[in-house]
Amino acid sequence: xxxxxxxxxxxxxxxxxxxxxxxxxxxxxxxxxxxxxxxxxxxxxxxxxxxxxxxxxxxxxxxxxxxxxxxxxxxxxxxxxxxxxxxxxxxxxxxxxxxxxxxxxxxxxxxxxxxxxxxxxxxxxxxxxxxxxxxxxxxxxxxxxxxxxxxxxxxxxxxxxxxxxxxxxxxxxxxxxxxxxxxxxxxxxxxxxxxxxxxxxxxxxxxxxxxxxxxxxxxxxxxxxxxxxxxxxxxxxxxxxxxxxxxxxxxxxxxxxxxxxxxxxxxxxxxxxxxxxxxxxxxxxxxxxxxxxxxxxxxxxxxxxxxxxxxxxxxxxxxxxxxxxxxxxxxxxxxxxxxxxxxxxxxxxxxxxxxxxxxxxxxxxxxxxxxxxxxxxxxxxxxxxxxxxxxxxxxxxxxxxxxxxxxxxxxxxxxxxxxxxxxxxxxxxxx
Ligand SMILES: Cc1cc2nc3c(=O)[nH]c(=O)nc-3n(C[C@H](O)[C@H](O)[C@H](O)COP(=O)(O)OP(=O)(O)OC[C@H]3O[C@@H](n4cnc5c(N)ncnc54)[C@H](O)[C@@H]3O)c2cc1C
Numbered sequence: 001x002x003x004x005x006x007x008x009x010x011x012x013x014x015x016x017x018x019x020x021x022x023x024x025x026x027x028x029x030x031x032x033x034x035x036x037x038x039x040x041x042x043x044x045x046x047x048x049x050x051x052x053x054x055x056x057x058x059x060x061x062x063x064x065x066x067x068x069x070x071x072x073x074x075x076x077x078x079x080x081x082x083x084x085x086x087x088x089x090x091x092x093x094x095x096x097x098x099x100x101x102x103x104x105x106x107x108x109x110x111x112x113x114x115x116x117x118x119x120x121x122x123x124x125x126x127x128x129x130x131x132x133x134x135x136x137x138x139x140x141x142x143x144x145x146x147x148x149x150x151x152x153x154x155x156x157x158x159x160x161x162x163x164x165x166x167x168x169x170x171x172x173x174x175x176x177x178x179x180x181x182x183x184x185x186x187x188x189x190x191x192x193x194x195x196x197x198x199x200x201x202x203x204x205x206x207x208x209x210x211x212x213x214x215x216x217x218x219x220x221x222x223x224x225x226x227x228x229x230x231x232x233x234x235x236x237x238x239x240x241x242x243x244x245x246x247x248x249x250x251x252x253x254x255x256x257x258x259x260x261x262x263x264x265x266x267x268x269x270x271x272x273x274x275x276x277x278x279x280x281x282x283x284x285x286x287x288x289x290x291x292x293x294x295x296x297x298x299x300x301x302x303x304x305x306x307x308x309x310x311x312x313x314x315x316x317x318x319x320x321x322x323x324x325x326x327x328x329x330x331x332x333x334x335x336x337x338x339x340x341x342x343x344x345x346x347x348x349x350x351x352x353x354x355x356x357x358x359x360x361x362x363x364x365x366x367x368x369x370x371x372x373x374x375x376x377x378x379x380x381x382x383x384x385x386x387x388x389x390x391x392x393x394x395x396x397x398x399x400x401x402x403x404x405x406x407x408x409x410x411x412x413x414x415x416x417x418x419x420x421x422x423x424x425x426x427x428x429x430x431x
Contacts, residue, residue: 003029003178005086007097008072009105011128011234012057014064014171018126021168023096029178031092032065034058036076036190040104049195049317049351055187056199057235062184070177076190079108080115087119095121098128098234101267102355129234130260131165131242132158134267137260144268146277146370151264152257165243197317197351200226202236206248213251219308219320220393225252226318228352231259262360265370272359272369276339281368283428287336295411296331297345299399302410305385306330308398315398317351322388328365329379334417336424339366367425375425378418 004023011017012034023030036051044051062072075082086092095116100106113123127133137155138144145151159165187194204225208215215223230236238256245253266272276282295301299310309323319327324346331342343362347353363369389395392402401407 001029002093003031004094004096005031005033005073005092007095008032008034009097009100009234010232011098012054012061013235013237014061014174015169016167016237016240017098017170018128018168019096019098019124021170021173022124022126023094024170024173024176026094026096027176028093030096030176031178031180032061032070032072033086034072034074035079035082036074037079038077039079041191044192046191047193047195049197049199050353051190051192052187052195052197053199053229053351054233055190055192057233059184065174065177068174068177069179070174071180071182071184073180073182074185076185079112083112083115087121091119092121094124096124096126099125099133100129101134101263103266103270103273106267129238130263131239131256132260134264137264144264145261146265148258148261148371151261152254155257155260165239165246167239167243199351200229200318202227202230209245209248209252212249216251216255217322217388218394219323220389220391220397224321228354232352232354258360259354259357262354262356265360266356272363273355276366276368277363277370278368278372280429281366284336285424285428286338288338288341289335292335292411293331293337293341295408296327296335296337296342300408300411301330302408303330303381304392304395304399304402304407305381305389307402308389308395311398313346313349317349319350320394322384323394324361325365326379326381326384328362329373330381332362332366333375333378333421334381334412334414336421339363339368375429376422378421380414380418382414 004026006020006023011019014020020030041051058072058074065071097109100109109125116123132155134144136158137151139154145154204227208222209225212223212225215221227236227241231238231241242253242256245256265277269277296306296310299307299314301307305323306327309319309327312323313319328339328342331337332339339362343358346358346362350358360369364372367373367375385395395402399407
């Protein structure tokens with residue numbers, strides 16, 4: 001029987017799913033496929049919360065298509081080997097998937113596309129992860145934007161030209177899924193254990209988004225959407241969230257556009273994963289003191305807002321955006337530790353880890369990135385605390401010993417660190 005495969009990756013949902021919609025419209029029965037890619041998994045710890053999250057989402061999807069007599073084919077292995085295996089037993093006539101802009105994914109898709117075409121299997125990929133793909137928002141001369149404000153202006157112009165955000169009602173055509181009963185493997189059989197982590201809901205109260213511009217900077221209150229992990233794995237539709245955001249709260253929509261801006265930067269300048277976007281910043285003589293790095297990681301710097309943020313990260317896999325900015329600035333500027341060390345630690349711990357936004361956020365904080373904070377703007381962690389957690393509600397939640405003799409003394413004095421940072425940066429950036 002001739003059939004198509006929809007290859008799910010970071011688009012784990014059934015509604016407004018571009019590739020799924022197109023596959024179902026194409027008329028052949030559709031089998032859903034997810035591959036636990038050993039190339040990615042082998043680097044992760046046994047209790048990785050992201051794998052647990054993915055696994056739970058797949059279970060939910062499977063449950064919702066079971067009444068239709070279908071199931072997700074879940075495979076585990078090297079992507080090439082899995083495709084060879086599928087092809088040798090029951091070759092599909094077409095592969096449908098959504099595009100991904102990360103360097104590893106782009107290269108993988110290019111390889112599988114060539115392989116598929118060599119076997120006579122057609123390959124169809126679509127825009128889904130973003131409202132506006134990296135090649136759609138360019139300067140008039142065709143080059144990418146590296147400053148957010150003009151990028152976002154052009155983004156909005158392009159949206160108007162396109163006549164709004166499309167919706168692809170894949171959920172209305174699921175009767176086109178193939179009859180199948182693939183078993184769901186256990187998490188243990190994939191080499192992982194439940195993480196015990198609580199995951200945020202994909203449903204955000206409308207009032208939270210309505211008040212977003214007023215509440216988003218205060219880490220002690222639930223003033224942000226907590227959608228980042230869902231956007232990361234496509235368990236919500238990025239288009240649908242953007243369409244609502246544009247209606248309800250302009251500031252919230254702007255943050256979603258930042259996400260697309262950083263994806264565009266990564267797609268156009270993949271070198272940022274290794275190098276400073278502004279090359280002269282790679283001349284900075286980082287101190288890279290391992291004991292200080294450990295104190296930062298453990299939330300024992302003696303700066304309560306920094307420590308609360310790091311402990312929130314270690315325990316929950318999340319950190320509020322305001323606090324991410326403060327801890328990243330503290331690591332790079334107060335301690336003069338290479339932003340790549342901090343970036344790697346966040347990549348290991350964040351449930352919402354997204355290569356583009358994480359790299360963008362770290363390079364922003366270090367001053368080395370696109371549209372970054374100027375290097376001479378060094379956050380004062382004490383002032384940030386007074387401004388954004390005046391009642392210490394956030395600090396007390398994560399650092400219960402704050403104010404007692406067991407709480408550590410600051411590992412570095414603020415004015416001294418600020419001066420040392422300014423001198424180090426100035427030396428590196430001297431023409
Ligand atoms: C050093 C540093 C590292 C970061 N690493 C990541 C990361 O790995 N993954 C990640 O998703 N975000 C990252 N961010 C951006 C931001 O902190 C998170 O997106 C946000 O805290 C997630 O919580 P939320 O969903 O409640 O966000 P909300 O405030 O509700 O924002 C809604 C959505 O907009 C997007 N968004 C918001 N702020 C930003 C931003 N500054 N840059 C890009 N997108 C944004 C996210 O997709 C977010 O879910 C980082 C920021 C910094 C300063």
